[in-house]
Amino acid sequence: MHTALEEAVQEESQSDAEEHTLAERLNAMSDLASELAAELGREASPEDLAIRPGIPMDEVQRLLAMSMQALE
Numbered sequence: 001m002h003t004a005l006e007e008a009v010q011e012e013s014q015s016d017a018e019e020h021t022l023a024e025r026l027n028a029m030s031d032l033a034s035e036l037a038a039e040l041g042r043e044a045s046p047e048d049l050a051i052r053p054g055i056p057m058d059e060v061q062r063l064l065a066m067s068m069q070a071l072e
Contacts, residue, residue, distance in 0.1 A: 026063060026066065046060050049064075
């Protein structure tokens with residue numbers, strides 16, 4: 001039983017760390033979008049967001065979809 005509790009706590013800690021990392025990535029994407037908008041004089045496209053930091057397009061799309069879900 002003690003081992004099961006330790007595993008549950010470890011899983012919870014890992015989940016919290018993953019959520020924190022995801023939040024950091026979403027914040028960085030938002031900051032980059034604002035920076036690019038100022039530089040380009042228009043809203044940054046997903047392509048713009050992928051090119052600058054060298055992030056794969058599918059990752060940018062995934063992060064953008066997650067940020068839109070958070071707003072709903």
